[in-house]
Amino acid sequence: MHRLLPLSEVSSTNRFSNVRLVATDMDGTLTKKGKFTSELLQSLQDLATAGIEVVIVTGRSAGWVSGLAYYLPIVGAIAENGGLFFFGESEKPVALTPIPDLVAHRQQLASAFQQLQTQFPHIQESADNRFRVTDWTFDVKGLTTDEIKTLSHLCEQMGWGFTYSNVQCHIKPLGQDKAIGLLQVLREYFPQYTPEQVVTVGDSPNDESLFDERYFSLSVGVANVLEYANKLQHQPAYVTSAAEGEGFCQLVQVIREAIAAGGHSVPSRKA
Known part of the structure; x- marks a missing residue:
């Protein structure tokens, strides 16, 4: 499959109709000029309402991510590029990279x-x-x-x-990256989903492993990823026309339309 296809071309393939979990970067992917917008928060809520799980996969610190995982309508967040996982409303992280001392x-x-x-x-x-x-x-x-x-x-x-x-x-630490951390989280916390039911989203070089089709065949870069396109060995399968958080909102709309068109029912999120 050719990489870096416009997301608008997905309508003919309907590849997003089976998506059940969105694993997304944060800065430059969910944000707009460094902030969350009301449109972004509504898109996250729309996914939650539709029963689509969201896991943030960010390089941001444990201190920042613990609050985000607690307050946003998501099921969890991975901090420090695969180092730690905050599950649901738990305030205690799970170490994905063991550190004895x-x-x-x-x-x-x-x-x-x-x-x-x-x-x-x-x-x-x-x-x-x-x-x-x-x-x-x-x-x-x-x-x-x-x-x-x-x-x-x-x-x-x-x-x-x-x-x-x-x-x-x-x-x-050597070997610590987003894809490795996400794969571990999927195995241990979301075994009900196959890799084909996960879409990964990002915008910059520390998201590159999320674009590796050996791990995730369905990946999306928001438009600003094109700034790094010639620096990435692994590129996303699709690219949105809008940058940053607006691009993520475009993706959410595509997922919702694909699921509706496919006639698939998504189980409601557990309370």
């Missing part, structure tokens, strides 16, 4: 960041870094593509993973 882990991450600063003294720790458990972040703003490549290589040399989004750069 949290204090030592944070110290090692801080040391790795300090090493990066010796070559890139202008990089700044992200404001939400104090609320993190598994990874360490610094702001991506002001960094060139070549600098990001160098930072990634330096992290690899130190035995760390690295990724970045439109907001932050992440120093993270």
Whole structure:
């Protein structure tokens, strides 16, 4: 299947009629200029009403994500690019990346960041870094593509993973990424769904594993993903015409119309 097809072409294939769970990035995918809109909140509620589960899969910190998982009409949220999972209204996260000694882990991450600063003294720790458990972040703003490549290589040399989004750069445990975390969550919490019933959504390089068709055949990028298209080894199957949260709302409308046209009944969400 060709990737990066306009979402408008989905009407002829009706591929979204079997969707039962939406796994979506947050910043740049659900937000518009960094904020949730009333249209976005209505779209999330529309999915909930239709019995379609939503799991947010974000690079944001555990501290931020715990509140989102509790208050939004979603079934859960994965934080720190696959590091932790907040299920439903539970305030206690489930570790997807085991960390035996949290204090030592944070110290090692801080040391790795300090090493990066010796070559890139202008990089700044992200404001939400104090609320993190598994990874360490610094702001991506002001960094060139070549600098990001160098930072990634330096992290690899130190035995760390690295990724970045439109907001932050992440120093993270090797093997920790969104797809691996999401697959674990699907196995343990949503075994009733096959991969074909899941659509993944994103907009930037740290969403790339969600676009990997070996894991998820049905993926969507909101229009701003095109800014990174030539940097992504794995590209989404479809792209919306609108950017950011407006693009996500377009996808929700396609899902609802496809399900209605297919005559499928979706079980109501459990109370």
